[in-house]
Amino acid sequence: MKEKLVCIGNGMAGIRTIEELLKLAPDQHEITVFGSEPYGNYNRILLSPVLAGEKTIEDIILNEKEWYQENNITLYTNYTVTVINRGKREVKTDKGINVKYDRLLIATGSNPFIIPISGSELTGVVGFRDIQDVHNMLDMAGQGKNAVVIGGGILGLEAANGLMQQGMQVTVVHLLDNLMEQQLDKTAATLLQLSLEKRGLKFLMAAETTAILGERNVTGVRFKDGKEIPADLVVMAVGIRPSIKLAQQAGIYCERGIVVNDTLQTFDPRIYAVGECVQHRNQLYGLVAPLFEQAKVCANHLANLGYARYEGSVVSTKLKVTGIDLFSAGDFQVKEDSDELIFQDPSQGIYKKLVIENNRIKGAVLYGDTIDGSWYFGLMRDNVDISGQRDRLLFGQAHLGDSGHGKTAMAMSDDTEICGCNGVRKKDITDAIIKKNLFTLDDVRSHTKASSSCGSCTALVEQILSFTLGSEYTNSPKTKPLCACTEYTHADIQKVIKEQHLITIPAVMHFMDWKTPNGCHVCRPALNYYLICTWPEEAKDDSQSRFINERIHANIQKDGRYSIVPRIWGGITNPKELRALADIADKYNIPTVKFTGGQRIDLLGIEKQDLPAIWGELNQAGLVSGHAYGKALRTVKTCVGSEWCRFGTQDAISMGIKLEKLAWGSWTPHKFKLAVSGCPRNCSEATIKDFGVIAVDSGWELHVGGNGGIKVRVTDLLCKVTTQEEVLEYCGAFIQLYRETANYLERAAPWVERIGLTYIKEQVVQNATTREELNDRFLLSQKYAQKDPWQERATGGVDQHEFNFLPTEAV
Amino acid sequence: MSNNIRVGNISDIPSLGARVVKTEKGDIAIFRTEDNKVFALINKCPHKDGSLADGIVHGHKVTCPLHNWNINLEDGKVVAPDEGCAEHFVVNVDAEGNLFLQL
Numbered sequence: 058m059k060e061k062l063v064c065i066g067n068g069m070a071g072i073r074t075i076e077e078l079l080k081l082a083p084d085q086h087e088i089t090v091f092g093s094e095p096y097g098n099y100n101r102i103l104l105s106p107v108l109a110g111e112k113t114i115e116d117i118i119l120n121e122k123e124w125y126q127e128n129n130i131t132l133y134t135n136y137t138v139t140v141i142n143r144g145k146r147e148v149k150t151d152k153g154i155n156v157k158y159d160r161l162l163i164a165t166g167s168n169p170f171i172i173p174i175s176g177s178e179l180t181g182v183v184g185f186r187d188i189q190d191v192h193n194m195l196d197m198a199g200q201g202k203n204a205v206v207i208g209g210g211i212l213g214l215e216a217a218n219g220l221m222q223q224g225m226q227v228t229v230v231h232l233l234d235n236l237m238e239q240q241l242d243k244t245a246a247t248l249l250q251l252s253l254e255k256r257g258l259k260f261l262m263a264a265e266t267t268a269i270l271g272e273r274n275v276t277g278v279r280f281k282d283g284k285e286i287p288a289d290l291v292v293m294a295v296g297i298r299p300s301i302k303l304a305q306q307a308g309i310y311c312e313r314g315i316v317v318n319d320t321l322q323t324f325d326p327r328i329y330a331v332g333e334c335v336q337h338r339n340q341l342y343g344l345v346a347p348l349f350e351q352a353k354v355c356a357n358h359l360a361n362l363g364y365a366r367y368e369g370s371v372v373s374t375k376l377k378v379t380g381i382d383l384f385s386a387g388d389f390q391v392k393e394d395s396d397e398l399i400f401q402d403p404s405q406g407i408y409k410k411l412v413i414e415n416n417r418i419k420g421a422v423l424y425g426d427t428i429d430g431s432w433y434f435g436l437m438r439d440n441v442d443i444s445g446q447r448d449r450l451l452f453g454q455a456h457l458g459d460s461g462h463g464k465t466a467m468a469m470s471d472d473t474e475i476c477g478c479n480g481v482r483k484k485d486i487t488d489a490i491i492k493k494n495l496f497t498l499d500d501v502r503s504h505t506k507a508s509s510s511c512g513s514c515t516a517l518v519e520q521i522l523s524f525t526l527g528s529e530y531t532n533s534p535k536t537k538p539l540c541a542c543t544e545y546t547h548a549d550i551q552k553v554i555k556e557q558h559l560i561t562i563p564a565v566m567h568f569m570d571w572k573t574p575n576g577c578h579v580c581r582p583a584l585n586y587y588l589i590c591t592w593p594e595e596a597k598d599d600s601q602s603r604f605i606n607e608r609i610h611a612n613i614q615k616d617g618r619y620s621i622v623p624r625i626w627g628g629i630t631n632p633k634e635l636r637a638l639a640d641i642a643d644k645y646n647i648p649t650v651k652f653t654g655g656q657r658i659d660l661l662g663i664e665k666q667d668l669p670a671i672w673g674e675l676n677q678a679g680l681v682s683g684h685a686y687g688k689a690l691r692t693v694k695t696c697v698g699s700e701w702c703r704f705g706t707q708d709a710i711s712m713g714i715k716l717e718k719l720a721w722g723s724w725t726p727h728k729f730k731l732a733v734s735g736c737p738r739n740c741s742e743a744t745i746k747d748f749g750v751i752a753v754d755s756g757w758e759l760h761v762g763g764n765g766g767i768k769v770r771v772t773d774l775l776c777k778v779t780t781q782e783e784v785l786e787y788c789g790a791f792i793q794l795y796r797e798t799a800n801y802l803e804r805a806a807p808w809v810e811r812i813g814l815t816y817i818k819e820q821v822v823q824n825a826t827t828r829e830e831l832n833d834r835f836l837l838s839q840k841y842a843q844k845d846p847w848q849e850r851a852t853g854g855v856d857q858h859e860f861n862f863l864p865t866e867a868v
Numbered sequence: 869m870s871n872n873i874r875v876g877n878i879s880d881i882p883s884l885g886a887r888v889v890k891t892e893k894g895d896i897a898i899f900r901t902e903d904n905k906v907f908a909l910i911n912k913c914p915h916k917d918g919s920l921a922d923g924i925v926h927g928h929k930v931t932c933p934l935h936n937w938n939i940n941l942e943d944g945k946v947v948a949p950d951e952g953c954a955e956h957f958v959v960n961v962d963a964e965g966n967l968f969l970q971l
């Protein structure tokens with residue numbers, strides 16, 4: 058017999074929970090849903106654009122009635138549950154239906170708070186919560202009529218903007234002298250008020266409403282100082298109250314909301330609660346992102362899986378008023394032990410404030426330029442030490458989201474190309490968010506392909522998303538799982554592999570309750586890397602968990618052929634090698650021979666079956682794999698240095714070759730590049746390499762965390778050393794620290810920013826013992842890694858099946 | 869009579885891997901999943917002709933190496949939200965593990 062699950066509330070949190078539950082356990086429950094409203098579940102967030110006439114009700118329906126039928130859910134719309142009888146395990150409704158439950162889900166949301174003053178019951182006084190409210194407002198709206206919105210928070214301002222779009226004269230009345238005081242400081246609030254005034258809204262600040270005037274219909278509003286203004290419509294948007302009466306009457310423990318634990322269970326363990334009606338760890342949430350996280354965890358327990366925990370959310374908000382760019386997250390009040398960083402450009406209408414405590418971002422308010430909102434939000438959520446980038450922080454994540462687009466996404470026209478890799482326009486993204494009900498960056502990526510290739514437009518896509526939905530949806534869980542196959546983060550997994558001494562992928566998946574039989578293209582390569590990095594002596598490389606390039610040691614091309622780049626040690630070659638390359642290119646008809654951007658030679662357009670033979674001939678000339686295909690050590694660029702150059706201070710070429718001999722063959726979380734320059738003119742571009750060495754007269758400067766590519770980042774200076782031996786030791790230690798603590802596919806530049814230069818200096822520079830240990834571990838793992846994969850395949854008999862077709866035989 | 873060809877043995881294909889066989893219908897990728905099932909798809913991704921045999925196999929799916937579309941091995945259908953279908957062939961496995969491809 059199926060378990061009976063009853064859900065009270067047909068809103069965003071309740072139905073999301075059921076959707077998540079159906080994904081996990083489609084047949085476990087007989088589900089009944091009660092909703093007071095006459096509709097299927099809809100996207101409440103988008104009521105604001107409906108009011109403004111930018112969208113229709115049909116646009117915002119999330120689940121049509123057919124969806125309930127298809128999933129065998131009994132839906133009672135227009136039914137309000139009036140009693141929960143916990144003894145009989147039964148709910149009663151206003152229309153006389155009683156339904157028994159084995160488990161109950163309360164998702165009753167909240168109600169608009171109506172200030173108890175005289176006149177608040179008059180026709181023409183409305184809240185702003187549901188479709189009915191919007192209908193009421195639209196019925197009363199009309200050119201030139203007067204609307205008064207009480208409350209200058211997000212909801213009030215979005216209502217006011219909507220009514221103004223409908224042609225009304227709108228006055229916003231606010232009790233304090235600071236709009237959106239929950240989200241904005243005084244400066245940002247003033248900028249916001251000025252620009253809303255420019256658009257035609259009127260404001261009465263620090264004004265207390267004492268009565269609403271009129272006989273049957275509203276005619277005006279009176280304030281404490283006796284002043285009166287005319288009104289045909291009054292919108293109360295002074296706050297919401299969690300809808301907990303039903304739970305209270307059933308004896309379920311409530312404070313401000315229904316109190317739940319980390320598994321979303323109430324005081325009665327058969328009864329779960331999610332959404333705005335809930336109080337979790339003393340927090341109430343009024344945004345959708347945290348409710349969706351609750352829904353996921355709740356579904357996990359309803360499906361009897363029992364491992365997920367909800368640990369609270371960090372939230373951010375945006376105001377959905379077209380043309381106004383505003384972002385707020387965390388605690389923006391400056392307290393005793395915090396300080397603030399401020400950037401102000403009044404003529405451009407830009408204001409940015411970050412509140413910093415203990416070198417961590419605690420809050421952010423951005424006005425006029427919010428492109429870095431999600432970056433700050435990520436730094437805040439991940440509790441990143443920002444001391445290393447404090448001086449640059451306010452200027453934003455350099456070159457973020459564009460190579461010259463400059464403007465914020467909201468200022469761009471609908472036709473602007475946002476994603477240059479996949480040719481996705483702004484309009485394609487906004488349309489998909491609305492029509493396909495997308496909520497997260499991952500949703501947008503998979504539906505539109507925007508931001509799914511090189512990722513440089515991610516910030517723009519996030520901006521469009523958060524503007525359309527009014528909040529940061531991508532980053533809000535406090536922890537981000539490695540991929541959809543697991544609940545665990547990169548760091549959790551690395552820790553478990555080490556502590557539990559796991560050495561195979563199936564062992565990790567088994568121990569950590571993987572949700573899929575053998576993972577996916579995201580987690581398998583990551584696990585394979587973590588295993589061989591942690592247990593170089595024991596773990597066996599799993600080639601089926603490698604991306605094709607690393608599986609067959611060449612770069613796949615768009616037409617399925619391959620390219621190969623032999624290692625050119627420190628950029629030095631000789632006639633013998635060049636002759637061999639020329640002969641091979643002739644013999645195998647290699648269509649393109651190219652100098653790469655990394656001082657090497659690329660042979661492009663090779664058929665897969667020809668690879669082993671070509672590698673064999675390259676080997677004979679002394680040439681080995683350059684790992685141009687791997688998350689591995691790539692090039693070591695050098696300049697001419699003191700051997701020939703009139704400015705050279707040290708022998709950059711020999712240093713580069715030694716470094717390359719040290720580090721070749723190593724697998725790293727992302728690709729790893731080095732360079733050595735012979736003097737501070739820095740001709741080998743060492744300051745945009747993962748590890749860069751610059752010779753000076755008295756020794757060598759070591760620079761770390763540089764990156765060319767998508768987002769240019771200049772290195773930080775790690776330290777200065779005197780001898781070549783020291784350069785090698787520090788380099789080994791640095792690579793090993795990166796190998797052990799970075800997430801898979803996290804390049805050194807973002808890793809340095811996340812983990813902090815201070816920590817890296819501690820481990821690699823200040824503490825000689827940790828440096829030595831790191832370097833020793835690196836050398837140990839190199840013993841197993843430094844085998845030329847081309848030789849193994851050309852003459853060593855490894856993986857021959859990759860290069861041959863299956864035999865066929867007629868039968 | 870359907871056109872059957874013998875295409876080697878299941879042991880020729882690594883678990884969670886694939887091999888290509890040349891046929892008159894073009895290159896066909898033969899996949900072996902972890903549960904030792906064998907599937908065959910035309911070796912052309914419905915997106916931009918990527919070589920599916922070079923993808924990562926997981927469950928009864930393969931991820932195309934070029935742009936990460938996921939393709940269902942059982943019927944060649946592309947996993948939503950992407951759309952498309954790769955031609956799918958029947959492979960029979962006899963008791964000794966010999967593979968017979970129906971064209």
Ligand code: SRM
Binds near residue numbers: 614651691763765
């Ligand atoms: C061959 C080469 C271009 C060339 O002809 O010069 C090249 C080719 C590719 N690069 Fe590169 N990169 C090449 C030098 C560079 C450089 C310049 C350098 O190393 O000095 C950069 C910028 C420096 C840097 O990395 O910081 C560079 C930044 C990238 C990036 C962006 C990485 C980033 O962190 O921002 C990618 C994408 C990625 O790795 O995810 C990429 C990815 C690629 C891939 C592998 C794309 C792919 O995944 O298939 C290209 C393979 C092309 C093909 O079909 O064969 N390539 N790539 C260069 C090989 C150098 C070598 O000798 O090994």
Ligand SMILES: Cc1cc2nc3c(=O)[nH]c(=O)nc-3n(C[C@H](O)[C@H](O)[C@H](O)COP(=O)(O)OP(=O)(O)OC[C@H]3O[C@@H](n4cnc5c(N)ncnc54)[C@H](O)[C@@H]3O)c2cc1C
Binds near residue numbers: 069094345346
């Ligand atoms: C105009 C507006 C704009 C918003 N903008 C944003 C935004 O930009 N970003 C953001 O993240 N959030 C926004 N929100 C907030 C967001 O919509 C809510 O946080 C979210 O809808 C709460 O989900 P819920 O399921 O808890 O409650 P609801 O979605 O309100 O669902 C609760 C449902 O339960 C029903 N119900 C209550 N009691 C009973 C009962 N006894 N029996 C049967 N049914 C019952 C109610 O009628 C309601 O339909 C906005 C809200 C509004 C009103």
Ligand code: SF4
């Ligand atoms: S070689 Fe690099 S820059 Fe050129 S197209 Fe390929 S990935 Fe882009």
Ligand code: FES
Binds near residue numbers: 913918933934935
């Ligand atoms: S060719 Fe397969 S995903 Fe693009």
